[in-house]
Amino acid sequence: MTQLIQPNTRTSAQGKTIRAAIYTRISFDDTKREEGVERQEHDCRKWAAANGWNVVAHYSDNSISASKFDVERPQYDLLCAAVLTGEVNAVIVWDVDRLTRQQGQLEWWLDMARRGRVTLACLCSIRDCGFSHVKVSGLVMGACRPLLQGLV
Template identity: 30%
Template sequence: MTTPRTASLRLVMYVRVSTAGQLDGYGLEAQEKDCRRWAKKHGHKVVKVCTDGAVSGKTSDEERPGLTEALGIIAAGDADGILAPTLDRIARELTVQEAALSVIWAYGRRAFTVDHGEHVADDEDDPMRKFVRQVMGAAADLERGLIAKRLRNGRKTKAASGGYAHGAPAYGQKAVDKELTLDEDEAAVLAKMREWQAEGVSIRGIADRLNAEEIPTKRG
């Protein structure tokens, strides 16, 4: 569904990645890029980007500072609506998703996603509108569940054959020939981080030093 051309709106962008990492590899940077492209195409202005990193889509909005901030901006009247890549980025659980939309519409604001356009507020004279949205949400939830199940089954099969099958090794370790072993380069970085911490350097300060030395994260 495409969004009808309207007057320029002030939109707060919301993007999220989960605790376990996205199955589709759709990270924060890619989500923000898609949202900005959509906003520019439709003549809208992004006034704020709210982010929740490493937060489960099942978590309620009260436990997600980024979403709470976005809804607060809408409630204060500092934005005309919210923009997200997809509805399941706002929330994976259908009940949480519906609750967030209800808040947005209660303040007379609007909800947009890149893949759909505007999600128009429910109308008692058009009950199919709500039905279709919820069915699509349930179908997406089912698809994610099936993918997760296949991944779990794959890990179980790998573990049964004697291999390491518990996700990416922790920083400082690596899997070699299906066994966990020390990653000497990462272990050296960890030792350096512990030294900085002992000196009283903050977490942000440690991160700044790692960036300055161009030391990559586990995934580069």
């Protein structure tokens, strides 16, 4: 079974040194001050430090929707490329809906995790704050449940 997180270690389940990226996103920032993504980054960095994960990159898409198919997320695309090239092998997000709200994208991340290409840490799942606010909660929990068993 693939594990979604591998806490308190500097190595992934595959024995590789963790090279983590933090991904932050907020759909609408009317102030343009990036306070929401900064709070997410702070929480993710705090979690990484507490769990011995080396953060090598931070990608942030401020005031960009993840649910609209016709909206480009340049930093998200760079994150995906970094995972494919092996530049990063772990991704930390505040909540899974910060990473994606599209089924195909979620399936891609879960496939990368199953293949051992990336280890995913989702802080809300770790803290058990639930997914009731996520529009696609049924999809997310259905897809993630096998990976979260025993972790939350």
